[in-house]
Amino acid sequence: MSDGGILCSVGQLGNQWYLENFDPITDIPSGAYLSSFYSGNVNAGKIQEMFDYIKQYNIIIHPERIFSLDDIQEAHSYLESRTGFGKVVVIP
Numbered sequence: 873m874s875d876g877g878i879l880c881s882v883g884q885l886g887n888q889w890y891l892e893n894f895d896p897i898t899d900i901p902s903g904a905y906l907s908s909f910y911s912g913n914v915n916a917g918k919i920q921e922m923f924d925y926i927k928q929y930n931i932i933i934h935p936e937r938i939f940s941l942d943d944i945q946e947a948h949s950y951l952e953s954r955t956g957f958g959k960v961v962v963i964p
Contacts, residue, residue, distance in 0.1 A: 882909040889923070935961040 881901070900906055926933060936958030939947040950956045
């Protein structure tokens, strides 16, 4: 992570809910941010609020990239790369 970067912790798997040997005070550079997303905080009201906001401000929503199932390895590589951004869709 570099100065001014944003790190969002989501989707922790494997029955490990914390990061070993991680000290946010020393490991996050000055000017960078740590955020998180917990799907347990999502409910129908919040989702409707998001849809209302999208409609009110005419926000165009689209996936960053679309891959075929045959290209699943490329999709994973893209998401893990430094150029990967946003969400992707994989179509069978």
